[in-house]
Amino acid sequence: MKTFYEENPALAAKEAELAQKIAEPAKLVIALSGGVDSSLLATIAAKYRKAGTTCAITCSSCLVSEKEVAEAKAICERLGIPHIVLQTAPLAIEEVKNNDPARCYYCKKALFRAMLAEAKALGAVVLAEASHADDMGLYRPGLQALKELKIWQPLWECGFTKKDIRALAEKEGLSNAHKPAKPCYATRFPYHTELTEAKIAMVKKGEEFLEELGFSPCRLRFQHEIARIELEACQYGHALEMRAEIIIKLKELGFRYICLDLEGFRSGSMDKNIS
Numbered sequence: 001m002k003t004f005y006e007e008n009p010a011l012a013a014k015e016a017e018l019a020q021k022i023a024e025p026a027k028l029v030i031a032l033s034g035g036v037d038s039s040l041l042a043t044i045a046a047k048y049r050k051a052g053t054t055c056a057i058t059c060s061s062c063l064v065s066e067k068e069v070a071e072a073k074a075i076c077e078r079l080g081i082p083h084i085v086l087q088t089a090p091l092a093i094e095e096v097k098n099n100d101p102a103r104c105y106y107c108k109k110a111l112f113r114a115m116l117a118e119a120k121a122l123g124a125v126v127l128a129e130a131s132h133a134d135d136m137g138l139y140r141p142g143l144q145a146l147k148e149l150k151i152w153q154p155l156w157e158c159g160f161t162k163k164d165i166r167a168l169a170e171k172e173g174l175s176n177a178h179k180p181a182k183p184c185y186a187t188r189f190p191y192h193t194e195l196t197e198a199k200i201a202m203v204k205k206g207e208e209f210l211e212e213l214g215f216s217p218c219r220l221r222f223q224h225e226i227a228r229i230e231l232e233a234c235q236y237g238h239a240l241e242m243r244a245e246i247i248i249k250l251k252e253l254g255f256r257y258i259c260l261d262l263e264g265f266r267s268g269s270m271d272k273n274i275s
Helices: 009-022 036-048 066-079 103-121 133-137 142-148 162-171 197-212 233-241 243-252
Strands: 028-031 054-060 083-087 126-128 218-223 226-231 257-260
Touching: 009 036, 009 162, 028 036, 028 103, 036 054, 036 066, 036 162, 054 066, 054 103, 066 083, 083 103, 103 126, 103 142, 197 218, 197 243, 226 233, 233 243, 243 257
Parallel strands: 028 054, 028 126, 054 083, 226 257
Antiparallel strands: 218 226
16 A cells, blocks of 8 residues: 555655755744644644744734634644734724734734834744645735735645645644634625624624534625625535524624525625625
């Protein structure tokens, strides 16, 4: 029987390159969201770097799932690397509060400046984050902010795709290897919609409720009085079975109309009019 690396020679070469690169900085800080991409980056760093030379930072705010922050903490505990949680206030940024189409640029700029300051205080000059090759073809204004701040993107440098990341994460035994992506809750709102903590809480609680019912992946999009639910087509039957419970819960949260989007789950559906 072939080994994992014999079956995946291209991925083996990418990991070897990543291992070499990630061992170079004297001290490294990783921006850890709790998703599979940054979890794998932290895992590779812990595997190939000297003990005591790696740290992780997670930004927490109303736009981020508390579960993601908890998962980031658990990952660091398992890997044995220090973990810092920075409390941030992205809604204090005008462009974020107004959900500008370039919101992610302004948000990333502020968050990574804060993480850079923390990294420097720890004696590190390199801050790494987990963007990869597949991110580069999507609408990602935050990538420009990372470029301007000279944030290191080793997965992208080594040519990792999302498929590569999930395969290697599974091989490394990461529990979130096949976990759906969980972008910040601002992505659930139409651009030019004012973001408030109350509106975000409606979406967060509603989407968490859907996940508890077994819908994954799913998105709860805020269309003012309307809750627009995006699910994979194979889950429509279950949604209709749970129709009464979903209506009651989402109306309790403040939505007036509850809709199932027949186009189904699609990442970035709020970006469809962005060139």
